[in-house]
Amino acid sequence: SQQGEEDPQALSIQEGENATMNCSYKTSINNLQWYRQNSGRGLVHLILIRSNEREKHSGRLRVTLDTSKKSSSLLITASRAADTASYFCATPPNNAGNMLTFGGGTRLMVKP
Amino acid sequence: NAGVTQTPKFRVLKTGQSMTLLCAQDMNHEYMYWYRQDPGMGLRLIHYSVGEGTTAKGEVPDGYNVSRLKKQNFLLGLESAAPSQTSVYFCASSYSFGRSISYEQYFGPGTRLTVT
Numbered sequence: 001s002q003q004g005e006e007d008p009q010a011l012s013i014q015e016g017e018n019a020t021m022n023c024s025y026k027t028s029i030n031n032l033q034w035y036r037q038n039s040g041r042g043l044v045h046l047i048l049i050r051s052n053e054r055e056k057h058s059g060r061l062r063v064t065l066d067t068s069k070k071s072s073s074l075l076i077t078a079s080r081a082a083d084t085a086s087y088f089c090a091t092p093p094n095n096a097g098n099m100l101t102f103g104g105g106t107r108l109m110v111k112p
Numbered sequence: 113n114a115g116v117t118q119t120p121k122f123r124v125l126k127t128g129q130s131m132t133l134l135c136a137q138d139m140n141h142e143y144m145y146w147y148r149q150d151p152g153m154g155l156r157l158i159h160y161s162v163g164e165g166t167t168a169k170g171e172v173p174d175g176y177n178v179s180r181l182k183k184q185n186f187l188l189g190l191e192s193a194a195p196s197q198t199s200v201y202f203c204a205s206s207y208s209f210g211r212s213i214s215y216e217q218y219f220g221p222g223t224r225l226t227v228t
């Protein structure tokens with residue numbers, strides 16, 4: 001079973017626009033992570049936000065976490081064609097240390 | 113550093129055949145994982161290892177076996193391949209500084225397996 005679920009499943013935007021992806025999860029967590037997967041490649045870690053953090057930035061990425069709503073969002077600002085990829089949220093099931101459960105992902109297409 | 117590498121990159125098997133997928137990491141990570149990814153879906157954990165000589169079942173372990181004889185290597189075996197095991201297989205590794213702490217996972221490039 002999937003702990004996290006991303007929304008929307010697919011998103012298409014123009015270069016320069018912002019992209020927002022959401023993740024909802026079911027149980028309490030001590031952190032939430034976002035990963036990117038380019039077509040035909042492995043996943044690459046983007047950012048980790050801990051349960052006592054509400055917002056975190058990394059370059060053009062902004063992640064928020066609302067533990068009361070059990071949800072997180074990933075915002076990519078000023079998107080580029082190179083941002084075209086699938087984005088996954090991941091959470092530790094039952095706070096089981098180094099284990100992660102991945103959602104189904106959001107497929108982002110950025111048109112030049 | 114090569115990071116996490118996987119061999120082979122592609123493989124086609126007939127139903128009933130066996131094979132072993134090899135994962136190697138050069139980051140001295142304690143934890144290693146095997147996932148499978150089916151079209152349009154996220155990753156599902158098959159087996160994982162918290163250290164040399166130890167393995168444990170994940171979410172979808174049936175039909176697979178694993179071994180971790182050396183810290184840097186994690187092998188995934190299919191004893192009798194079935195069409196339902198057609199998938200892309202990813203290996204990952206991570207640090208471990210305590211069971212309650214999560215760290216980022218580093219992924220290999222994947223192995224695309226087709227079972228006919």
